[in-house]
Amino acid sequence: MTSATIGVRRGRVKGSPLARRRRRVFGPFLAPALILYTVLFMVPTAYSFYASFTSWDGFSNPRWKGTLNYDHLTHDPAFKDAFFNTLKLLFGCGIFLFVLSFAFMLMLREMKGRRFIQGFIFLPHIVSGVALAAFWDFLLNHDGMLNKGLHSFGLGPVDWLKPQWQFDAILVAIVWINTGYYVTILMAGVDRIPPYYYEEAKLAGTNSWQRFRHITLPMSWDVIGTAAVLWTIGTVKIFEFILAFSGSQGNLPSTNQWTSAMYVYGETIGGTSPIYDFGRACAGAVVTLVAVVVVVVVLRRVTSRDRLEL
Numbered sequence: 201m202t203s204a205t206i207g208v209r210r211g212r213v214k215g216s217p218l219a220r221r222r223r224r225v226f227g228p229f230l231a232p233a234l235i236l237y238t239v240l241f242m243v244p245t246a247y248s249f250y251a252s253f254t255s256w257d258g259f260s261n262p263r264w265k266g267t268l269n270y271d272h273l274t275h276d277p278a279f280k281d282a283f284f285n286t287l288k289l290l291f292g293c294g295i296f297l298f299v300l301s302f303a304f305m306l307m308l309r310e311m312k313g314r315r316f317i318q319g320f321i322f323l324p325h326i327v328s329g330v331a332l333a334a335f336w337d338f339l340l341n342h343d344g345m346l347n348k349g350l351h352s353f354g355l356g357p358v359d360w361l362k363p364q365w366q367f368d369a370i371l372v373a374i375v376w377i378n379t380g381y382y383v384t385i386l387m388a389g390v391d392r393i394p395p396y397y398y399e400e401a402k403l404a405g406t407n408s409w410q411r412f413r414h415i416t417l418p419m420s421w422d423v424i425g426t427a428a429v430l431w432t433i434g435t436v437k438i439f440e441f442i443l444a445f446s447g448s449q450g451n452l453p454s455t456n457q458w459t460s461a462m463y464v465y466g467e468t469i470g471g472t473s474p475i476y477d478f479g480r481a482c483a484g485a486v487v488t489l490v491a492v493v494v495v496v497v498v499l500r501r502v503t504s505r506d507r508l509e510l
Contacts, residue, residue, distance in 0.1 A: 245489075252483035257476040258468070269483035278455040279484055282463035285367065286488070289459065290435045290495070293371045297431070298424075300375065301382040305390060306412070308383070318387065322380030329377075333444035336373045337361075367457045370442055377441070378434075382427055389423025390416055425503030432495050436460050436488055460488040 252269055254262035273279045304321065308314040324332060339345050340360040347357040360369060393415065401411045417424075439461040446453030452470050453462070462470075467481035 248482045249486055251479055252486045254479045256478045256482075258478045259476075262479065265479070269480045270487070272480060273483055273487060278458060278466070279463055281455045282458040282460050282484070283488070283491075285456075285458060286436060286460045288367075289371065289374065289438060290432060293374055294428075294431050294435070297375050297378055297382060298427070301379055301386055304379065304383045305386045306416075308387065309390065318380070318383060320380075322384055324377045325381040329440040330444040332373070332377060333441050336369070336445055340369055363454070363456075366446060370445060370457065373441065373445070374438065378431075382431070385423060385427045385430075386420065389420035393419045421503060425499065428499050428503065429496055432492060432499065436492055439465065460484065464488075 251262055253264060253266060254269075255265045256262035308318055311317065337344075341347075342357055342359065342361075344360075346360065350356070350358065359365075397415050397419075398411055401415060406414075436459070438459055442453060442457060442459060442462060443465075446457045452458075452466055455466075458466065463484050464481045467477045467484065469476065
């Protein structure tokens with residue numbers, strides 16, 4: 201059969217009455233979602249890209265200033281701190297989070313009452329970030345639970361929240377908050393693997409590490425890739441916990457604890473000088489968006505494998 205014949209047949213299928221009927225049926229259902237996506241995401245994104253080349257306070261008409269906002273970002277210590285902290289969250293915190301989530305997932309699969317334990321681990325993810333920040337501060341402050349526990353063993357109090365440790369405390373808290381969520385995602389991917397794969401592997405004399413490497417990991421690889429993309433997207437949105445935990449009396453945290461979301465907030469309505477600098481904030485948001493898109497594309501390329509049909 202020639203390629204021309206295949207092309208003709210494919211054309212006939214695409215232009216068949218059934219295909220046209222499907223398009224007429226699906227179109228009205230897809231249109232509302234496409235309209236909302238365009239209005240709520242595409243249009244604001246495009247306008248933010250335009251605003252990043254302007255001087256705009258959010259009220260008056262934007263004034264074109266070219267690439268000056270982007271030039272400013274390259275010399276702005278606050279943006280450098282925010283971008284570097286976001287990378288620390290994404291990679292440093294992310295690697296530890298996924299290792300810990302995998303460890304919990306493998307342990308829970310062999311335990312009785314795993315649903316209760318899994319729900320308990322998942323609980324911080326559904327609690328308000330402000331409430332979690334208050335609890336974390338209560339745990340780590342000078343008279344908090346952790347220092348009281350140390351005092352019971354005759355150990356002196358530790359200043360867990362001193363400036364050079366504060367962002368590290370935030371990283372630990374974010375791992376604690378998100379572990380249950382990613383345990384649930386990974387558990388869903390592993391639970392779909394048929395048990396007879398493991399039974400046959402045990403009969404073949406394999407150990408736990410070999411079963412994990414040759415069965416669990418490859419057969420849940422697509423779920424791992426999806427979880428990594430979700431983590432990448434979620435990282436740039438981490439905001440309220442840091443603001444509630446590190447901020448004091450309504451003030452912003454110091455810039456060495458900012459993330460990209462904190463930078464955008466600080467440049468718009470957060471009280472930095474000059475206030476309401478939407479153009480500069482949009483430039484920071486555009487740079488962050490481009491970085492996220494690059495990371496997601498790389499992740500999809502790295503994690504793209506042939507899907508195993510179970």
